[in-house]
Amino acid sequence: xxxxxxxxxxxxxxxxxxxxxxxxxxxxxxxxxxxxxxxxxxxxxxxxxxxxxxxxxxxxxxxxxxxxxxxxxxxxxxxxxxxxxxxxxxxxxxxxxxxxxxxxxxxxxxxxxxxxxxxxxxxxxxxxxxxxxxxxxxxxxxxxx
Amino acid sequence: xxxxxxxxxxxxxxxxxxxxxxxxxxxxxxxxxxxxxxxxxxxxxxxxxxxxxxxxxxxxxxxxxxxxxxxxxxxxxxxxxxxxxxxxxxxxxxxxxxxxxxxxxxxxxxxxxxxxxxxxxxxxxxxxxxxxxxxxxxxxxxxxxxxxxxxxxxxxxxxxxxxxxxxxxxxxxxxxxxxxxxxxxxxxxxxxxxxxxxxxxxxxxxxxxxxxxxxxxxxxxxxxxxxxxxxxxxxxxxxxxxxxxxxxxxxxxxxxxxxxxxxxxxxxxxxxxxxxxxxxxxxxxxxxxxxx
Numbered sequence: 414x415x416x417x418x419x420x421x422x423x424x425x426x427x428x429x430x431x432x433x434x435x436x437x438x439x440x441x442x443x444x445x446x447x448x449x450x451x452x453x454x455x456x457x458x459x460x461x462x463x464x465x466x467x468x469x470x471x472x473x474x475x476x477x478x479x480x481x482x483x484x485x486x487x488x489x490x491x492x493x494x495x496x497x498x499x500x501x502x503x504x505x506x507x508x509x510x511x512x513x514x515x516x517x518x519x520x521x522x523x524x525x526x527x528x529x530x531x532x533x534x535x536x537x538x539x540x541x542x543x544x545x546x547x548x549x550x551x552x553x554x555x556x557x558x
Numbered sequence: 559x560x561x562x563x564x565x566x567x568x569x570x571x572x573x574x575x576x577x578x579x580x581x582x583x584x585x586x587x588x589x590x591x592x593x594x595x596x597x598x599x600x601x602x603x604x605x606x607x608x609x610x611x612x613x614x615x616x617x618x619x620x621x622x623x624x625x626x627x628x629x630x631x632x633x634x635x636x637x638x639x640x641x642x643x644x645x646x647x648x649x650x651x652x653x654x655x656x657x658x659x660x661x662x663x664x665x666x667x668x669x670x671x672x673x674x675x676x677x678x679x680x681x682x683x684x685x686x687x688x689x690x691x692x693x694x695x696x697x698x699x700x701x702x703x704x705x706x707x708x709x710x711x712x713x714x715x716x717x718x719x720x721x722x723x724x725x726x727x728x729x730x731x732x733x734x735x736x737x738x739x740x741x742x743x744x745x746x747x748x749x750x751x752x753x754x755x756x757x758x759x760x761x762x763x764x765x766x767x768x769x770x771x772x773x774x775x776x777x778x779x780x781x782x783x784x785x786x787x788x789x790x791x792x793x794x795x796x797x798x799x800x801x802x803x804x805x806x807x808x809x810x811x812x813x814x815x816x817x818x819x820x821x822x823x824x825x826x827x828x829x830x831x832x833x834x835x836x837x838x839x840x841x842x843x844x845x846x847x848x849x850x
Contacts, residue, residue, distance in 0.1 A: 494603065495600055496603055
């Protein structure tokens with residue numbers, strides 16, 4: 414297994430965040446929250462297929478699919494009243510969806526600390542994103558077997 | 559100071575002046591001397607749309623000291639208030655998500671600094687939106703104010719661990735969920751990141767989950783309804799010395815507001831160390847199960 418590194422897409426997201434002044438960083442997180450794709454019908458109609466991530470302040474649900482080519486597809490569901498949680502999901506979707514399983518597994522677990530959000534969002538809230546990533550990786554590993 | 563809201567429901571509470579209705583806020587929104595502030599659990603919810611002209615107060619990143627587990631000090635509070643254009647004589651109206659959970663917490667912190675006129679919007683964000691009232695994503699530019707440095711006064715409304723140890727045997731209300739109270743759960747349902755190494759409750763504390771004081775539309779229940787819970791079921795009396803707690807002191811701020819302001823009990827303290835301190839402390843007594 415190769416060393417854990419940020420893939421180019423996550424690297425770009427991290428650079429986008431850290432280049433912005435504080436106030437604009439929250440706006441960027443809000444954009445990710447708005448851009449989070451809604452669930453496709455096969456999940457929206459079968460919510461039991463989603464895994465709950467209770468570590469987030471407002472519960473979030475996610476599903477992971479690894480297709481025959483080994484490409485990872487991510488699906489998230491979080492209510493509009495939880496924009497921070499949706500924003501975290503949006504970042505992970507933009508940074509990981511469509512990548513090869515190995516690339517997803519190589520994402521550093523402490524990736525969220527590179528976004529410059531600690532003071533703005535608080536470390537406690539950021540833990541939710543680390544929990545999402547951990548659960549995504551676990552599901553990828555399970556489906557690779 | 560702005561006029562009080564004369565809504566009939568409020569007149570039954572001990573301090574009707576502590577609440578305003580959505581109608582009152584809509585009517586007074588542009589009045590000089592009023593600042594409306596939103597305080598939410600979600601740090602981005604304000605940015606998705608808020609009451610026009612309202613400023614944001616974040617409990618986590620702004621009301622807490624970033625290093626020590628404590629609230630900001632007098633200088634920090636003065637800086638924060640001045641930055642939001644709030645003066646010592648401003649009528650401050652707080653509102654937020656989740657039945658005003660975090661707004662009540664912010665109000666309690668403002669009380670420690672003795673802000674003279676701070677009120678809650680009954681029903682908070684939920685009711686404002688349910689009524690189809692306008693929202694804005696524009697961050698208001700309020701002129702900076704010059705809020706004085708007032709030292710925080712903790713003794714009256716805040717309890718520390720040593721105070722609670724000395725309080726054992728007197729009335730206490732644990733406002734967490736039944737599973738947290740009995741010790742089945744080491745954390746609040748869905749919030750495992752704020753856990754403790756021991757489960758249970760402080761001996762003698764009775765369990766009244768905080769949200770029982772809120773109606774379905776997020777407003778406070780009527781005087782008659784809250785009397786039935788706290789005086790009726792729990793047997794609390796106005797002369798009692800009462801301590802309330804939860805996990806970090808935020809849910810219990812809501813109950814503190816109910817007991818102190820809506821029912822008028824003078825001696826109610828919030829133990830903000832709450833279960834994250836007690837359940838991690840060495841050799842403090844703990845009760846498990848359904849009995850106090």
